[in-house]
Amino acid sequence: MTREESGRAGGAPDNDRMMEPPGKGKPTLRTIAGLTGLAVTTVSRALAGDVQIALETRMRVSQVAREIGYMPDRAAQRLRTGRTNVISLILDPHEEILGYATSMINGVTEALRDTPYHLVITPHFSDRPQIEPVAHILRNRTADGVIFTRTEPLDARVKMLLESDFPFICHGRTELATPHPYVDYDNYAFAYQAARRLTASGCRKLAIILPPTAFTFAHHMRHGFMTAIREEGLAYEIPQEVTLDSKSDAIRDCFFALFAHPDRPDGVVCGGEVIAMAVMAAAYDHGLKLGQDVHIVTKQTSGLFDQVRPRIPTIYEDLAEAGRLMGELLLKRIAEKKPVTELQYLQTVTGF
Amino acid sequence: MTREESGRAGGAPDNDRMMEPPGKGKPTLRTIAGLTGLAVTTVSRALAGDVQIALETRMRVSQVAREIGYMPDRAAQRLRTGRTNVISLILDPHEEILGYATSMINGVTEALRDTPYHLVITPHFSDRPQIEPVAHILRNRTADGVIFTRTEPLDARVKMLLESDFPFICHGRTELATPHPYVDYDNYAFAYQAARRLTASGCRKLAIILPPTAFTFAHHMRHGFMTAIREEGLAYEIPQEVTLDSKSDAIRDCFFALFAHPDRPDGVVCGGEVIAMAVMAAAYDHGLKLGQDVHIVTKQTSGLFDQVRPRIPTIYEDLAEAGRLMGELLLKRIAEKKPVTELQYLQTVTGF
DNA sequence: GACTCGGTTTGTATCGTTATAAATTCAACA
DNA sequence: TGTTGAATTTATAACGATACAAACCGAGTC
Structure with missing residues (x-):
């Protein structure tokens, strides 16, 4: 108690710079030190919640800090720590x-x-x-x-x-x-379920656009897709010249070509909304009817497909x-x- | 010349810490100072390209810096400067x-x-x-x-x-x-031209979804739209209950209602792709044919609408x-x- | 030989924070 | 009365970079 007051009164001797407030600038530990009559070190430790510092001091310091809107300098902290x-x-x-x-x-x-x-x-x-x-x-x-x-x-x-x-x-x-550590989306399940939905709609031949093979999830997707294919003993087609990363025009062109064949796929698993739009465009340009001649299931990562007509079944990924x-x-x-x-x-x- | 070599030889006296390389850590100015036999200050100024430092020194310093892969510490620079x-x-x-x-x-x-x-x-x-x-x-x-x-x-x-x-x-x-300073897109021109395209297609009543009125570009858009309207003496409708920020479902519902009226708008200016999809969905759900019963012009900020069928005229904004x-x-x-x-x-x- | 003068290099202090070691206070104890 | 020790607080040094003022060097001048 007495220390406090003596500190306040005689606090000036060492850190006399407190008299000249650090310009119009932000408050620093020194500002608080000046205000409370404590040493900069003490203030720092008080704000850090060090139990070595008396509870009362800690509270007083954080009170003052709050009042003057003190925010620690990130650069200084970063340099030091x-x-x-x-x-x-x-x-x-x-x-x-x-x-x-x-x-x-x-x-x-x-x-x-x-x-x-x-x-x-x-x-x-x-x-x-x-x-x-x-x-x-x-x-x-x-x-x-x-x-x-x-x-x-x-x-x-x-x-x-x-x-x-x-x-x-x-x-x-x-x-x-x-x-x-990782966070991943179950692309195996996605592809599997997407394919099953297509077979449930009566599709006889499925296609899927895979990610570039470099990525792990390309294998997951392929695996899920192929599992469904095998379970049903279906025909399938995986275009090699396009990936999920291809320009949508390229994907549309690719499927436009695919759809021209007599044994064209009648079900397509789309790994993304733009892909789905491209495939839909390809079907449309052939006069194929969605939901009849061609079925599509797409992954949905935004609200976009809520507005797409005709409605397309989607599987949601929450990015x-x-x-x-x-x-x-x-x-x-x-x-x-x-x-x-x-x-x-x-x-x-x-x-x- | 002689200074250099004497520096190299007798450089140890003051900054003798150079002997203990700063841990396995990154190189700092002191590392370079040690290697060149120069003072930290000199190195700093040399790297800063200060002409007060001899050209040869500057070159030598930056050479060494490059060799050891020196990168200035952002935190330190930030704290100091x-x-x-x-x-x-x-x-x-x-x-x-x-x-x-x-x-x-x-x-x-x-x-x-x-x-x-x-x-x-x-x-x-x-x-x-x-x-x-x-x-x-x-x-x-x-x-x-x-x-x-x-x-x-x-x-x-x-x-x-x-x-x-x-x-x-x-x-x-x-x-x-x-x-x-600002960068802006000419939304006046966008709305004006979009509206003119619609009138050119024979539309008799136009609608537009505006941004929330708080934003400046809402006024620009309205102004461009209204200018076209006035020039043509057309009917128009600006739904108040939705904005560009509304959920796309709300926009679709709104236009579904609008399209139910006998004097429904037959041309819609859409400020974004999702908006356009929602309006298209509303039209579709009414059985209205795009490009015949209802015309749409939309702003395009991605490649998406290249795949939308039927093709919709768009005006591009390069974000x-x-x-x-x-x-x-x-x-x-x-x-x-x-x-x-x-x-x-x-x-x-x-x-x- | 002392003196001045560009051209160049160096020492010192500082930014705001924190880890470490040291100091201070005061009560309890011998 | 002097000692010990727990509870607090404080001084010092450092993180890496840079602004500033001062120091150094050799050459040219008187």
Whole structure:
């Protein structure tokens, strides 16, 4: 008690700079130190909730801090502690899937809400090696955690991050022996169920557009699709010249050609809305009737297909939720060393 | 010359820490200082290209820096100089327009390529005042420049940023007296030309879905639309209960109701692809034939409508270019105090 | 030989924060 | 009365970079 007051009265001697408030600038620890008559160190520790600091002091300090609207300087914290309070989301500007990035960003953003973390978008330009942004972040420690997508079976980024024991989470799984955090959508189930719906509609020959084979989820999709095919003993066709990444014009042209054949597929599994629109366009341009001559099931990641006519059956993938999950799991990974199994999540296919 | 070598030989005395390389960590200025036998200050200034430093020294230093892969520590630079090397893009997670955010992010990202700037996504949660993220950035100087969208005629964010003389650029114009940097799309021209195309197709009564009136571009659109209406002396209808921000279901329902009337509109101007899909769905659900009973012109911001059948006339808005322009102009604004007129850009409507 | 002067390099302090070690206070105890 | 120790608080140094003022060097001048 007396210390306080003596501190207030005689507090000037050492940190006499308090007299000159740090310009018109933001309040710093020193501002609070001046106001309370405490040392900067004490203020810092008080705000950090150190139990070595008297409870009363802690309360008084945080009270003052709140009053003057103190916010710690991120740069200073980062320089001192090495923690950046940054989550880096690596994005490929070429993602064609409708609003893929936006939904995911929104999800991650939501998870980061009310945390000190900022979201930095790190581009991966397609003319550069995929590992580059990860290597850069790792080398310069410009983030506390990394999120990336389009995971490959033997993903070099995963390997590198695992080796460095650096917090990360990816959208999609690998086939690596070492388990690692991920959020994935069950594309096996998607393709399987999509195919089953088509067979249930009486289709005799199915087609599917797969992602580039480099990506793990291409195999999942193929597997799900083929399982349904085998169960039914159906004919099928997997066009090799297009992928989910192809321009929609290319996909339309491809299916326009396919639909010209007498043994054309009468059911198509579409991995995305734009793909579905392209296939529909191809059918339309042939005068084929949707739901009669040709059936389609598509993955839906936005509200768009609620407005598409005729109505097309869809299977929903919640990308915003995926983003939110990735954010949450990554934060968990950063905060504490959890067993990896708690950092893995597989989004199931909703409904049939 | 001699200095160099003496420096190399006897360079140890003061900065003897060079012997213990800073852990396994990244190289810093001190690493280079150790290697070259120069003082940290000299290295810093050499890398900064200070002409006070001998050309030979500058070259030698940057050579060494390159060899050991030196990258300046952002946190340290930021703490010392106050420059963050961050551009903040304020995003509203509720933007419904298809891929709006993604395209813009890609554009900004492209502009920031090969600069030291990072892109930070700052969310604006719709349950919070619009000014909040801007005020926060301003107060804590967490960025060197701000980008935001959905500008209002008397936009509080613009006012605040102008007052603080803080670099920013917005997507959309204001009606403020003080000129400020912006990139905008000519929505007047869009609406005008869209309407004219519809009248050219023989429409007798036009409808348009406008953005929420709070936004400046709502007025631009209305004005363009109404100009065309007046020139042709046509009937028109502007549904009040929906806006471009409405859920697409609401828009479809609204137009389903409109299309039920005998004096229904036979031409609709759609400000976005999802809107257009909703209107098309409403028409379809009434059995109205597109291109005959009802005509539509839509703004196109992605490749989606290339696949929509029947083909719908579209007017293109390049959001990625808008993002790129915003990035470039903002960087220009940060680098040098240019006249504002060079920091304004209006994207014209391409073709008729 | 002392002196000045460009051209060049260096030392010192600082940004705001925090880890570490040291200091202070005061009550309890011998 | 002096000692011990728990409870608090404080001083110091560092993170890596840069602004500023001062120092250094050799050459040219008087």
